[in-house]
Amino acid sequence: MSRLHLPAPLPLLAPLREPVPDRCAITYLPRHRLRITIDHEPLAGITPEMLLWWFQHIGGTMTYLGDTVTRYRAWHPFDHIHWELDREAPGGGVGEGARFRIVEALGRDERYYIDTVDTVEKLDATGIRLVLRVLGAQVFQLEHTWSRAADATHYTSVMDVGGRAAWTAPINRHLRRRVFVPGMERAWITHNVEEVGLLEHILPPLYAQHVSSD
Template identity: 60%
Template sequence: MALPLVVPLRTPDTATVRYEEHPHGRRRVTIDHAPLEGVTPDQVLDWFGSLGATMDYDGGVVSRYLAWHPLDHVRWELARPAPGGGAAEGARFRIVERFAGRPEYAIDVVERVEKLDRTGIRLVQRIGGAVVTQLEHTWSAGRGRTHYVSVLDLGARGPLSAPVNRVLRRRFPDPMVRAWVRHNVEEVGRLELLLPMLAGAPARA
């Protein structure tokens, strides 16, 4: 049973979204989100470093990951800790989600955290050492708010990558990309609710 939303989700028209086509079938989607009011970059960094923790939510104690998007998130786990331990640079995250809550838009992936600091996070999948998907979130401080941008790259670079990119297009067709955009706008917007709730509260293992 899904958790209650507590507040309505943001809609895609609250963000500026750009779709780009690149050589050899590679695609890029950029989402410039509406500012996160009352949120700091350090709070966002702590959020990504503590996804395995729980939090008080709607009168109970729940997984932070499920509270983040009660409709689409299924499971998060630390598939491999960072070299220094925990969810930091060098870790591997297992992410299970269903965009728009639809089984045909489900993903179950393990991604390497190639960057995680107070400026952003970069999650990467590689095949034979080549980057085939990359999701990078960057954030920066404003006056009492945080500016947040998400960039999704689908496909590897170079002429020899075209066959791999064709497979990715079949696995991630345009309707699924649009469903991911809505999902990303919704989950980023949720941080405006969840992070102030956590302010001053210790992380629960």
């Protein structure tokens, strides 16, 4: 896949959240493995059903400060480049078994450019799990989990880079040297905290349109 150009940033709809150190953790594990966890501050005015709808319809467009943009660009106006449905779910559309192509540059830093195709192994009202496997072994997983809270949703993110099996150690080393390079850990934390926080501002009106159109 050819490298995609980083577009000019969109104007901000709302201030970006900042990481809270006590809510974030980076753990370095044996065989070049890495785990990043974020316990996000609650998303006010968001429900698990809204988040499920968002990921099922992330490929559409929306009105954003008077312009029509892709929902993926609106989700992070600075870092997001492109999203596409690389493969539909077995039942069609976006669902478990689908594959997402995700292209972004964390912090608008070209050193932290990501272009990946991951399989959706879970997508329901409790969360989404994206996985990359090599010869059947999981070498990457990103799981977002949601639960209902008082007038809000509790949202956690866990990223695992690297496989557990001994034979995946060379793959893990390659991932950490060439793909998810040193420094991307903290850049991804900032990026993910920002994009999750922006859902408070972009998702409720978009979802309200969806409900009223049904």
